[in-house]
Amino acid sequence: MKPMKITAYMRTGKIATTDLYLPLDAMLEYVWIQQNHPELLEVSRSSIPPDELVVSELPLEKRGEGDEWYWACSFACGEPKCEEIIHWHKRFDFDLGTEYIDFGNRRGKVDVKSGYYKNYRMPLVTYLVPKLEWYAVGDLKEVALLVNEITHIGKKRSQGLGRVARWTIEEWPEDLSHLRAIPDPNGDMEMGIRPPYWLAWQWKRARLPDDGRLACNARLA
Amino acid sequence: MNGKIETVFTLLSPLSHIGESIGPNSYLATQDMLDANGNPIEVFAYSGNALRGMWRDAGAEYMLKKLGSGATLQIPLELFYLFFSGGAIGGDQAMDIDKARRIREQIPHLSIFGGGVGNMLLPGKLSVGEALPVCRELAHIIPDYVSGNRELSARQMTTEVSYSRKDDAKDDLLRPYLQDAGVPQIEGPQMTLLPDPEQEKKKETKEKPQQMRYTMEVFCRGAALWQETFFRDLCEIELGAFVAAVTKWAENPCIGGQNRIGMGRVKAEMSFQLFGEEKEPFITVSDGYLLTDRAREAKSRYDEFLERYAGYLEENREGLTKAISGKVAK
Numbered sequence: 001m002k003p004m005k006i007t008a009y010m011r012t013g014k015i016a017t018t019d020l021y022l023p024l025d026a027m028l029e030y031v032w033i034q035q036n037h038p039e040l041l042e043v044s045r046s047s048i049p050p051d052e053l054v055v056s057e058l059p060l061e062k063r064g065e066g067d068e069w070y071w072a073c074s075f076a077c078g079e080p081k082c083e084e085i086i087h088w089h090k091r092f093d094f095d096l097g098t099e100y101i102d103f104g105n106r107r108g109k110v111d112v113k114s115g116y117y118k119n120y121r122m123p124l125v126t127y128l129v130p131k132l133e134w135y136a137v138g139d140l141k142e143v144a145l146l147v148n149e150i151t152h153i154g155k156k157r158s159q160g161l162g163r164v165a166r167w168t169i170e171e172w173p174e175d176l177s178h179l180r181a182i183p184d185p186n187g188d189m190e191m192g193i194r195p196p197y198w199l200a201w202q203w204k205r206a207r208l209p210d211d212g213r214l215a216c217n218a219r220l221a
Numbered sequence: 222m223n224g225k226i227e228t229v230f231t232l233l234s235p236l237s238h239i240g241e242s243i244g245p246n247s248y249l250a251t252q253d254m255l256d257a258n259g260n261p262i263e264v265f266a267y268s269g270n271a272l273r274g275m276w277r278d279a280g281a282e283y284m285l286k287k288l289g290s291g292a293t294l295q296i297p298l299e300l301f302y303l304f305f306s307g308g309a310i311g312g313d314q315a316m317d318i319d320k321a322r323r324i325r326e327q328i329p330h331l332s333i334f335g336g337g338v339g340n341m342l343l344p345g346k347l348s349v350g351e352a353l354p355v356c357r358e359l360a361h362i363i364p365d366y367v368s369g370n371r372e373l374s375a376r377q378m379t380t381e382v383s384y385s386r387k388d389d390a391k392d393d394l395l396r397p398y399l400q401d402a403g404v405p406q407i408e409g410p411q412m413t414l415l416p417d418p419e420q421e422k423k424k425e426t427k428e429k430p431q432q433m434r435y436t437m438e439v440f441c442r443g444a445a446l447w448q449e450t451f452f453r454d455l456c457e458i459e460l461g462a463f464v465a466a467v468t469k470w471a472e473n474p475c476i477g478g479q480n481r482i483g484m485g486r487v488k489a490e491m492s493f494q495l496f497g498e499e500k501e502p503f504i505t506v507s508d509g510y511l512l513t514d515r516a517r518e519a520k521s522r523y524d525e526f527l528e529r530y531a532g533y534l535e536e537n538r539e540g541l542t543k544a545i546s547g548k549v550a551k
Contacts, residue, residue, distance in 0.1 A: 011362060012266075012353070013255035038454065043321040044342035081261045084253045088270045093305055096278060100285055100305075102295035110298065116309055117302060130259040151225075151451050152348055158335070160269035160350025160449070165362075 001061045005172040006134045006147055011163040013081070013128045016155035020127060020216040022076035023180065024134040024147075025058060026195040031149045032056040048199060056195070059142030061177075068183035068204055070193045072137040075180045075208075078215040080127040088159060090120040124156060132215065135176035144169045179214055181206040222460070223453050224495035226503060229367055230352055230446040230476065234486040235382065235439035238267050238477040245435035249379060252351070257361040264359060264375050267352035267446060267476060274306075275476065276349070277334045280466030281305045284330050287527040288534055304330065308337040315340035327530075329462040329523065333455065346453055347463070352446035352476075354378060369445035378444045381436050384482075388431035439484065461523025464504065464516045467491070471510035 006024060015022070033040055037054055061072040092112045101108070112119045132153070136143065147167050154162035181193050187207035192198065211217060240250030252266045281304035285294040302308050321343055325332035335345025353359050355369025356378060363369070370378075389395045452463070477485035488507035493515060494500040505511040512520065 010255070012252075012351075013259075014252065034454070039318050039322070041344065041454075042318050042325065043316050044344050045316050081255070081259070082253055086252065088268070090306060092302065093278065096282070096305055097298075097301060099293060100282075100295055101298050101301045103298065106298075116311060117298075126253075128253050128255060128261050130255050149223075157348050158269075158345055159273065160348055163350060163449070 001137050002140060003135065003137050003172045003175040003177070004140050004143065005170055005176075006136060006143065007168045008132045008150075008153060008164045009166050009168075010129060010131060010153075011165040013130050014084075014126050014161055014163075015129055015132075015153055016124050016126045016161045018125050020076060020080065020214075020218070021181075021197070022132065022153060022215065023073065023195070023197060024076070024136065025060060025071040025073040026197055027150050027153065028058050028060070028073075028143070028146045029056040029195040031146045032058060034149070047201075048196070050201070053199075053202075058138070059146070060136055060138035063177075064183055064193075068193065070180070070183065071195075072175075072177040073180065074135040074177050074214075076132045076134060076215045077176075077179060077213045078129050078132040079218050080129045080215055080220060082128050083220055084126050084128065085123050086126055087121050087123055088156070090122070092117050092119060124161075126161065127215075129215065135172060135174075135179060137175055137177050140169060140171060176213075179209055179211055181208050222455050222495055224493065224498075225452065226450045226463075226491055226493055227500070228352070228448045228450070228489050228491045230448065230487045230489050232440060232442050232444050232446070232485075232487055234483050235380070235442050236267070236444075236477045236485045236487075237437050237439050237479045238265075238271070239437075245433050246437075247435075248438045249440060254359065254362075256358055262358050264356070265354055265379065265440060267448075269349045269351040269448075272352065272448065272450075272476070273334070273347065273349040276463070276466045276470060277307070278305055279470035280330045280334065280462060283465045283469040284328075284462075284527065286469075287524065288531045290531050290535070294534075303336050303338065307335065310337035310340055310342055317341065329456075329459045329526070330466075333452075333459050333462055346455055346459065348451040348453075350449045350451070352448035354440065355445040355447060363447045367445065367447045369447075378441045379438055380441055381438050383434060383436040386431065386433050386435065391432065437479070457519055457522050458526050461519035461521070461526075464512065464520040465523050467504055467506065468510050468512070468520065471504075471506040474506050 033054065033056065040054060058071060062069050063072050064070050092110060097110065110117050147169060150167070151164060152160070152162040153164060156162075181191050183193050183204045184207040185205055187205045189206065190203045191206050192202070193204050193206055194202070208214070208216070237247070238250050239247040241248045249265050250268065251263045253261045254264050254266070256262045284304070285296065288294045296304070299308075321341060324338060324343065331338070331343065333346045335343050353363060354375050355363050355367055355371060356375040357372060358375055360371040363371070390399055473480070474487055474489065475485040476487055479485065489505070491504040491506075492500050493503035501515065502513050504513070504516050
């Protein structure tokens with residue numbers, strides 16, 4: 001287990017995220033699940049009961065005590081250049097509807113202003129980042145195998161956002177894996193400390209280092 | 222299989238992809254991107270979501286035409302919304318892996334594009350990226366083998382076209398065809414009650430003007446756009462479903478808006494690459510389509526699958542609805 005730096009060079013630089021935490025261990029876990037439990041990705045989940053949670057075996061050092069363990073892997077470091085809100089749209093296609101819908105005995109009217117068939121113009125917060133860096137402690141070769149499977153970062157990957165052009169992984173003289181959420185009873189917020197970070201029941205009181213290298217702490221010009 | 226499909230679109234007519242409208246004028250959608258020095262620049266990009274929606278529609282049409290065995294298969298509103306727009310989930314999200322698997326097996330179109338089925342959200346297997354113009358600003362991003370003018374700025378590849386919407390009701394030659402609802406008609410050749418001039422004036426001010434001049438910013442004919450679609454965990458039949466969607470789209474190969482006035486016509490060169498393997502030609506769209514062996518084989522597997530399914534549907538009209546609910550007959 002050695003300290004390392006992992007760098008993602010972005011294609012267009014556009015990443016959809018609201019907080020810029022972008023923990024790499026979460027992405028590595030996604031790849032690990034793709035390889036070891038692909039059935040879990042057949043359907044999206046909004047929650048996972050404790051007895052169904054699969055804990056991955058990542059080639060990273062485990063830190064912390066008891067239920068407050070976490071991977072020795074930092075949150076994303078980097079300098080976002082700017083923030084931009086873009087929009088994606090979802091709309092009901094009336095032209096195709098007239099050809100393909102069988103209304104049966106029902107009235108052929110579809111309400112696209114509200115309810116189930118509502119049309120959407122959804123705002124999406126994006127950041128422009130040339131490259132992102134993470135610091136971790138683990139098995140460099142094994143981490144490289146997982147990292148190279150990651151083609152996109154952040155939200156709305158289905159629309160091509162967060163495309164990574166290439167990855168580099170190198171040994172690093174300093175262990176900076178502490179640039180992440182660290183469990184701390186005196187911490188100022190409840191947050192995820194290990195993947196899946198969105199899973200609220202395993203959030204812990206934690207602190208996030210006030211370090212300018214973290215992308216989430218960066219100040220936009 | 223995991224890999225990507227690269228597409229180079231060449232515009233055969235101007236492309237309209239509106240990002241902003243001010244009054245009667247519309248402007249192309251732009252996005253912030255990084256230039257070669259890592260600084261933000263604003264460049265036109267054709268949204269990946271738009272391409273994804275376009276291929277989703279084409280794939281659904283292909284499936285329903287095939288399942289209808291020549292005729293158009295009409296489906297309930299909920300299924301239409303699911304196949305063409307991705308559906309929506311109602312209520313708390315639920316999870317049933319076996320059911321999700323059965324749905325994926327029975328409806329490859331849904332498996333690749335994803336959608337909300339009942340209370341389940343089935344993630345798609347495609348990541349459809351935005352189409353980027355080959356231009357000076359993005360020359361460092363677009364691979365060298367993609368032809369196009371890398372010296373010219375994307376701004377220089379746009380132009381404005383203006384159109385007039387004529388109010389035919391004000392055309393004296395066409396006016397005889399207009400029934401004037403304000404004038405009570407009395408039987409007889411020339412007898413009418415003249416309307417109150419004051420009332421008529423008020424009515425005129427209420428009517429919205431129909432005649433207008435409008436302008437659209439468009440991307441120029443001849444420009445090239447480069448695009449990547451990543452796929453993950455696709456089986457042969459699912460790849461065939463994607464090829465089928467492209468072949469259906471190839472019947473009228475247009476992107477963007479205003480297709481009804483001939484905009485957005487393209488030719489497309491698609492290549493296929495499995496991760497760790499060489500890239501190979503895949504589909505050419507230009508006055509119809511040309512499939513390479515891999516694309517043709519995948520499509521015929523999908524066609525065979527749909528033909529079997531069409532036979533089942535002939536005996537069981539509720540078949541598709543049952544497939545969605547997870548009660549699938551083989």
